[in-house]
Amino acid sequence: MQARLLLEDGTLFTGKSFGAEAEMTGEVVFNTGITGYQEVLSDPSYCGQIVTMTYPLIGNYGITRDDFESMRPFVHGFVVRRHEPVPSNWRAEYSVDSLLKEYGIPGISEIDTRMLTRIIRHYGTMKGILTTSNKPVEELKEMLGDTTIAELRNQVAKTSTPQMFSSPGSKERIVLVDFGAKSGILRELTSRGCDVVVVPHDTTAEEIRRLHPDGIQLSNGPGDPKDVPYAVDMIKEIMGEYPIFGICLGHQLFALAAGADTEKLKFGHRGGNHPVKELASGRCYITSQNHSFAVREDSIKNTDLEVTHINNNDKTIEGLKHSKYPAFSVQYHPEAAPGPLDSSYLFDQFLDMIRNHKQNEVRKPRQAVLAAAVKGAH
Template sequence: MEARLLLEDGTLFTGLSFGAEAETIGEVVFNTGITGYQEVISDPSYCGQIVTMTYPLVGNYGIARDDFESIRPFIHGFVVRRHEPVPSNWRAQYTLDRLLKEYGIPGISDIDTRMLTRKLRHYGTMKGVLTTGKERIEELRERLALTPMMRDQVARTSTKQLFSSPGEGERIVLMDFGAKSGILRELTKRGCDVVVVPHDTTADEIRRLAPDGIQLSNGPGDPKDVPHAVKTISELLGEYPIFGICLGHQLFALACGADTTKLKFGHRGGNHPVKELETGRCYITSQNHGYTVLEDSVNGTDLVVTHINNNDKTIEGLKHKRYPAFTVQYHPEAAPGPYDSGYLFDQFLDMIREHKKSNPQRPRQAVLAETLKGELQYAQK
């Protein structure tokens, strides 16, 4: 079956359909990863986007249950040069085509993805419509022009209810703005007692959980579309050690008085070089974001730049001058890799232990007992 991808500048790509027979509109972006298409598809940060893979062969190792980064895919469409319908991999449980069909996501193959990527790099990401229908180009162009970009991606991808992953170690409240499973996996691997909370959880609600530290997750969209999260972070700053990743990094920067802006075509892939300024060491990182913290806006705040991108010199890491808090723009929990930056989770836990030494707190049991008592009194009223 034929599929078509129409960009807002009028460029039309005609190829073959795979996945669902459907029509979708979203921001057309590209990812430079050689492997990891399943992790890309299941990364909540792609919510509202039509993703183009620059690697020419996709689908060849199928889909495996253990490789999902969220409970379901959130991408709006998938664009590849060549789709392999018959995978060859002992771990594969089913095909890429079946996964997209199950979730109503259309895909298009056999188009010039190199030309599409060069266009997006030159002119920037743009809105597009991907369809398997037979509508006239004029109709598609009109619908594309009338459909606004999605702005509620965090609400769509965040957990709706609090849940926990018990452990014997430090209690970490993970604020879920569209968190990848890799973050929870890295924390639980280190024995942490993790409580995952929705994006709109208030500072008081987090305090009632008696955390030792707060993890700000990745997520989709513009950080300025989540002002309630900025408010919560600013209220908690200084009370608890904080570690932010990707969108969490941007929200933290806004909470500290810095500013963010949209990148021309974003950073999406598993091969982005990042320089740690203190040591001069370069790390190869996994990234997926369309916004960045403005360098000039950091001046005059209590923030220090710790990492920069070696390609375009954008900010990749921040730390607070007075409080135990640091963030990175890239993904130390990266799956399928690289794993160069996994040490940051250990650094976060070390920060928590140092904070607890210098700021002794009442036993967690006493705090929880007080919280339960207050909630019981409120319920009885």
């Protein structure tokens, strides 16, 4: 079956259909990963996007239940040069085609993905429509013109957990605020024995306090950080009370809460081969990234934030720390494994920060706190 991808600038790609017979609009982006297409498909940060893979062969090792980063794929479309319908790998349980069919996501293959990537790099990300229908191109253009950017935003609510749940552990209690969290973050925390409570994206500061956490983990997620101002307000309120570690969207929200600003990049960072320099050591890490927005360097000057990491390709900010409070963040994904495990130390750094904060913070004895509460009630 034929499939077509139409960009908002009028460029039309015609290829072969795989996945679902469907019609979806989204922001057309590209990912430079050689492997990891299942992690890409299941990363909630791709919600609302039509993802182009620059590596030419996709589907050769299939899909396995153990490699999902969320309960389901959130992409609006999948674009590849060559789709392999029959995977050859002992771990494979089913194919990319069957996964996309299960969730109603269209795919297109046998198009010039190199040309498409060059267009995005030159002109920036843009809206697109991926369809298996026979509608005239003029009708597709009209449909795409009627699709507003607002419809492709506000994706956090679609990917966040609707209710709180816990992953019990015997060590530090971490509240993981889910803005569209990858399962790898929870896996890293639980592997260190943490008692993790995952809460929805709109959880308030007071609701977090009631959970008596030792630290706050701000997750990754899709879209513009300015679309979730309530999260910025929550972070402002708890900053200084608890140690904070932000990842990707959580990094951007942390920056906004500290008074910095964000901006949209021309075509974003998506892939498993992005070089990031740690300023303190001078060491370069190979990182996994997936984001359209970044913290503006000029907005850091009048804040209490310090830059800790930069992108070696375009010098954008990749890491921040607060000069007064126990809080830091990174733009990339330390729970991913492109290095393969180069950046996992950040979770250990977070736990060390929590332990130091506990030692340095003078707290009233628990009995005194309870007695004061009883006295206040009367």
